[in-house]
Amino acid sequence: MALMAGLRVPARALLRSGCWLRGAALAGAEAAAGLGAGVRRFGSQRVLVEPDPAAGVAVVKLKSPPVNSLSLELLTELVISLEKLDNDKTFRGIVLTSDLCGVFSAGLDLTELCGRSPAHYAEYWRALQELWLRLYLSGLVSVAAVNGASPAGGCLLCLSCDYRVLADSPSCVIGPNETRLGIVAPFWFKDCMVNTVGHRAAEQALQLGTLFPPAEALRVGLVDQVVPEDQVQSTALAAMARWLAIPDHARQLTKSMMRKPTADRLAKHREADVQSFVSFVSRDSIQKALQTYLEKLKQKG
Numbered sequence: 001m002a003l004m005a006g007l008r009v010p011a012r013a014l015l016r017s018g019c020w021l022r023g024a025a026l027a028g029a030e031a032a033a034g035l036g037a038g039v040r041r042f043g044s045q046r047v048l049v050e051p052d053p054a055a056g057v058a059v060v061k062l063k064s065p066p067v068n069s070l071s072l073e074l075l076t077e078l079v080i081s082l083e084k085l086d087n088d089k090t091f092r093g094i095v096l097t098s099d100l101c102g103v104f105s106a107g108l109d110l111t112e113l114c115g116r117s118p119a120h121y122a123e124y125w126r127a128l129q130e131l132w133l134r135l136y137l138s139g140l141v142s143v144a145a146v147n148g149a150s151p152a153g154g155c156l157l158c159l160s161c162d163y164r165v166l167a168d169s170p171s172c173v174i175g176p177n178e179t180r181l182g183i184v185a186p187f188w189f190k191d192c193m194v195n196t197v198g199h200r201a202a203e204q205a206l207q208l209g210t211l212f213p214p215a216e217a218l219r220v221g222l223v224d225q226v227v228p229e230d231q232v233q234s235t236a237l238a239a240m241a242r243w244l245a246i247p248d249h250a251r252q253l254t255k256s257m258m259r260k261p262t263a264d265r266l267a268k269h270r271e272a273d274v275q276s277f278v279s280f281v282s283r284d285s286i287q288k289a290l291q292t293y294l295e296k297l298k299q300k301g
């Protein structure tokens with residue numbers, strides 16, 4: 001393990017970061033180019049926001065090594081960043097991406113779901129609901145630049161955006177693999193899947209816990225474009241320009257008309273959904289299944 005910014009980070013996660021070197025080089029290039037003089041990156045420890053006020057767009061990067069698993073901290077920081085951007089009239093769109101190489105998000109942080117108290121599970125689930133509702137109903141255009149693997153909760157994040165661009169690499173699998181862990185996606189994740197790929201494809205993918213490689217993800221409609229890895233962000237920004245060509249008020253009302261009925265199913269029953277999650281995840285059989293899966297992941301490393 002190496003120590004980085006107070007976090008215990010496995011050495012291989014550091015090595016994976018030709019990315020971090022590239023990040024440093026980019027930062028240097030930005031400085032040299034005087035990128036947006038007076039325009040500063042902001043965000044938090046786990047969420048980096050790169051604003052381009054002239055374009056009205058912010059690139060929001062998840063940077064919670066080693067795999068951007070959705071810890072309570074990451075969920076909270078992401079909600080805060082999105083809220084800030086939603087409330088700032090400078091911005092009309094966000095590109096959501098990962099600052100790590102090879103992983104967009106590993107989904108829910110399994111350490112948040114194992115061996116914790118019911119109160120913790122409830123707090124965690126409320127934070128996940130909050131993030132989903134905020135992203136799914138955001139007035140901003142949201143484009144996911146999916147530059148790495150995106151299983152389960154990672155897939156949910158992508159599905160909550162308006163448009164998805166996926167990197168064309170065998171490691172960039174995306175899909176709802178919950179059943180493979182012995183758990184069940186919540187109904188609002190299921191609804192998102194159905195709204196995106198249709199009932200039959202969603203049913204198969206959810207039951208089989210399918211992780212789609214890029215060409216299959218495109219074929220089934222889970223993502224909108226597949227492009228070479230080094231073109232994911234530029235393609236996402238080009239897509240953003242097309243969405244921003246539409247007047248905000250008309251696009252936002254249309255988005256709300258399409259999405260509010262789905263969001264309302266959760267919004268009206270949030271506490272029941274929390275209690276249902278807490279009792280499900282607290283079962284001995286589920287705890288065992290999650291622990292076994294987590295151990296397998298660690299052994300693999």
Ligand SMILES: CCCCCCCC/C=C\CC(=O)SCCNC(=O)CCNC(=O)[C@H](O)C(C)(C)COP(=O)(O)OP(=O)(O)OC[C@H]1O[C@@H](n2cnc3c(N)ncnc32)[C@H](O)[C@@H]1OP(=O)(O)O
Nearest residue numbers: 010069106107108109110149152153184185277297298301
């Ligand atoms: C009302 C009813 C409700 C029902 C509730 C169910 C909730 C359903 C909703 C969502 C479910 C989920 O999101 S569950 C999470 C599912 N995620 C996965 O299955 C992904 C698991 N991870 C991977 O496949 C891989 O890690 C990767 C492809 C994402 C990256 O591979 P890579 O080789 O780069 O990295 P490693 O596998 O070596 O992992 C590094 C390091 O990270 C740890 N890790 C990985 N994923 C997670 C995770 N999701 N949570 C916590 N920790 C994770 C892994 O163990 C390694 O740790 P060590 O360095 O300590 O060994």
